[in-house]
Amino acid sequence: MSDIRAILTDIEGTTSSIDFVKDVLFPYARQHLPAFVETRGEEAEVRHWLQEAAAEAGIVEASRTEIVDMLIRWIDEDRKSTALKALQGMIWREGYESKAYVSHMYPEVAGRLQAWHARGLKLYVYSSGSVPAQKLLFGHSESGDLTPLFSGYFDTQTGHKREVESYRRIAGEIGLPPAQILFLSDIREELDAARAAGMRTTQLIRPPQRLSDNGHPAVADFDAVAA
Numbered sequence: 001m002s003d004i005r006a007i008l009t010d011i012e013g014t015t016s017s018i019d020f021v022k023d024v025l026f027p028y029a030r031q032h033l034p035a036f037v038e039t040r041g042e043e044a045e046v047r048h049w050l051q052e053a054a055a056e057a058g059i060v061e062a063s064r065t066e067i068v069d070m071l072i073r074w075i076d077e078d079r080k081s082t083a084l085k086a087l088q089g090m091i092w093r094e095g096y097e098s099k100a101y102v103s104h105m106y107p108e109v110a111g112r113l114q115a116w117h118a119r120g121l122k123l124y125v126y127s128s129g130s131v132p133a134q135k136l137l138f139g140h141s142e143s144g145d146l147t148p149l150f151s152g153y154f155d156t157q158t159g160h161k162r163e164v165e166s167y168r169r170i171a172g173e174i175g176l177p178p179a180q181i182l183f184l185s186d187i188r189e190e191l192d193a194a195r196a197a198g199m200r201t202t203q204l205i206r207p208p209q210r211l212s213d214n215g216h217p218a219v220a221d222f223d224a225v226a227a
């Protein structure tokens, strides 16, 4: 009998394909960012994150156009900037609400999340995407609205995903010993950090990637996760 009481899952490469993020979400944000800043740049939340992005880049004075150009470069580099992720989340909301897309979900994910939830396991998300973006993604998925299954969401405002301290904080917020939390991700460095914090880990290696031994249990899909 497993002593796992909570599952913490990554999104990109774990519940949903990297292609959906790279080929749908990022291009949508890239295309709509200039108009978004133009029309909503004076809203308090948008101004806040534009200022945070400038501060992160060490910029003291720059025009809106320069900041937009920098943010587009960051999208192309897949920079895990908290400010960029917050702005992207606001832009993606417009895409989900206008039905420009729904999020990709690997076919077994919804059923397995429902089965874990029905067993009483608590489910949480930890992604570099902002918490609002995570809720949108699980709320508008190919498998329907999965948000009722989740007990909480964490993003880089809790800490970066390759840092051990982030997982200690998350365990503290969940209110369970790390050893009772199973972290699922496709990225070895994230799994290493979670394990160093005392969490259990399993790596998702989605076909056509081949299973390889890097010290973490590895599976091809959620149905093969031992929880």
Ligand SMILES: CSCCC(=O)C(=O)COP(=O)(O)O
Pocket (backbone or CB within 6 Å): 010, 011, 012, 013, 021, 025, 080, 085, 126, 127, 128, 129, 130, 133, 134, 137, 161
């Ligand atoms: C709501 S997730 C959108 C994808 C994203 O921006 C991202 O950076 C995904 O990173 P992850 O930590 O889920 O691999």
Ligand SMILES: [Mg+2]
Pocket (backbone or CB within 6 Å): 010, 011, 012, 013, 014, 185, 186, 187
């Ligand atoms: Mg990932």
